[in-house]
Amino acid sequence: MENKGTKTVVIVGAGFYGSVMAERFANELGWRVLLLEKRSHVGGNCWSCPDPDTGVEVHTYGPHIFHTSHEQGWKYLNRFTSFNDYRHTVWATRKGKVYPLPFGLAAINLLLGRRLSPAEAQVWVAAEVAKEGIDKPRNLEEKALSLVGRPLYEAFVKEYTEKHWGVKATELPAYIITRLPVRYTYGVGYYNDRWQGIPVAGYGALFWNMLRHPNIEIRLNTDYFDVRGALPAHDLLVYSGPIDQFFDYRHGRLGWRSVRFEKLLPGVADFQGTSVMNECDGDVPYTRTHEFKHFTPERTFERTVVFREYSYAPRPGDDVYYPVRNDADLAIRAKYKAESEQVPHVVFGGRLGAYAYLDMENTVSTALEKFEVLKQDVVCG
Numbered sequence: 354m355e356n357k358g359t360k361t362v363v364i365v366g367a368g369f370y371g372s373v374m375a376e377r378f379a380n381e382l383g384w385r386v387l388l389l390e391k392r393s394h395v396g397g398n399c400w401s402c403p404d405p406d407t408g409v410e411v412h413t414y415g416p417h418i419f420h421t422s423h424e425q426g427w428k429y430l431n432r433f434t435s436f437n438d439y440r441h442t443v444w445a446t447r448k449g450k451v452y453p454l455p456f457g458l459a460a461i462n463l464l465l466g467r468r469l470s471p472a473e474a475q476v477w478v479a480a481e482v483a484k485e486g487i488d489k490p491r492n493l494e495e496k497a498l499s500l501v502g503r504p505l506y507e508a509f510v511k512e513y514t515e516k517h518w519g520v521k522a523t524e525l526p527a528y529i530i531t532r533l534p535v536r537y538t539y540g541v542g543y544y545n546d547r548w549q550g551i552p553v554a555g556y557g558a559l560f561w562n563m564l565r566h567p568n569i570e571i572r573l574n575t576d577y578f579d580v581r582g583a584l585p586a587h588d589l590l591v592y593s594g595p596i597d598q599f600f601d602y603r604h605g606r607l608g609w610r611s612v613r614f615e616k617l618l619p620g621v622a623d624f625q626g627t628s629v630m631n632e633c634d635g636d637v638p639y640t641r642t643h644e645f646k647h648f649t650p651e652r653t654f655e656r657t658v659v660f661r662e663y664s665y666a667p668r669p670g671d672d673v674y675y676p677v678r679n680d681a682d683l684a685i686r687a688k689y690k691a692e693s694e695q696v697p698h699v700v701f702g703g704r705l706g707a708y709a710y711l712d713m714e715n716t717v718s719t720a721l722e723k724f725e726v727l728k729q730d731v732v733c734g
């Protein structure tokens with residue numbers, strides 16, 4: 354290719370969006386890549402590393418289970434890692450009892466202390482929904498009631514959701530919940546995707562394998578906003594940081610919810626017998642309990658490590674996790690998006706750049722798709 358190896362792309366953020374772009378530009382187009390990451394490691398929020406006390410691979414920013422039904426992304430990532438056979442299940446504690454989620458026959462029958470058949474359970478859910486008589490839900494609570502009825506909502510959704518978002522469910526917009534699937538079987542698999550698993554050597558190894566290329570220079574502990582006046586000449590900037598920060602918050606700050614983790618070393622080999630436990634009682638201050646050793650059942654550890662997840666409203670400068678996306682946020686985002694389309698030679702992407710909740714497969718596939726568009730532009734001049 355003409356100019357092979359002579360063009361330069363600067364990439365901000367070494368999460369999946371930035372790392373896929375870096376790998377593609379270096380390997381496919383032979384460009385020089387300068388990858389800036391303000392944290393001390395690559396991988397963004399998907400980063401995992403061995404816990405120094407137990408050796409268990411912990412997911413520093415919360416549990417990450419890769420799942421996809423799209424072959425392209427699956428094949429792409431398998432070039433840099435293999436995945437184990439982990440199949441995710443989620444359990445929930447409510448008033449001293451443990452239930453499997455999403456809602457299914459086990460959760461319904463445990464809650465009711467009965468043995469409803471699939472058909473009987475469907476009739477029961479339909480009757481509970483009908484009792485509420487909600488045609489046009491005005492908020493999250495009404496939306497959930499209109500989908501599953503009051504018993505399931507009050508047991509598993511209401512207090513958990515209010516802890517997570519920090520406001521009453523009646524004050525949350527209805528569109529936060531698009532669906533609350535109820536399965537009329539005893540199946541407890543959380544995801545239906547064809548391909549699922551955890552990278553066998555951890556996410557850290559996945560990212561380092563992806564980024565190992567002589568054309569890729571990685572600068573850790575480097576905030577783009579501290580160095581942007583002193584960057585080498587470049588042909589393209591790929592920006593996967595917060596879009597409002599790029600424009601100096603001139604239309605206001607976008608709303609986010611954050612989480613923090615409390616680490617426990619319980620001194621036992623197995624604390625809860627599963628990887629993720631939702632804490633559905635309002636008087637328990639954390640939302641979830643994570644035990645990472647269960648993500649790698651092929652490995653044995655003498656001790657375990659547990660993270661409790663607490664939800665909070667971030668202050669400026671804190672890490673951000675979940676976009677709030679209320680009406681005011683979406684209006685602000687539209688202004689930044691319109692501006693971003695006017696900035697030449699800058700590509701915005703990833704969860705922070707798009708202000709969207711993207712799971713890993715969406716992030717990888719949007720980066721791969723965007724790269725193909727950019728490649729066509731380069732090839733066609």
Ligand SMILES: Cc1cc2nc3c(=O)[nH]c(=O)nc-3n(C[C@H](O)[C@H](O)[C@H](O)COP(=O)(O)OP(=O)(O)OC[C@H]3O[C@@H](n4cnc5c(N)ncnc54)[C@H](O)[C@@H]3O)c2cc1C
Binds near residue numbers: 420703
């Ligand atoms: C708690 C939680 C659990 C999740 N679990 C799953 C799961 O089980 N399965 C799944 O598929 N997805 C999951 N996700 C989603 C997953 O985390 C995202 O899909 C993924 O992180 C998106 O990658 P990204 O590159 O867009 O963003 P990020 O991973 O956030 O990477 C962006 C990077 O940019 C860096 N950066 C930002 N600003 C600057 C700057 N100014 N200068 C330099 N660097 C900068 C940041 O430090 C960060 O490293 C989860 C998300 C959360 C919040």
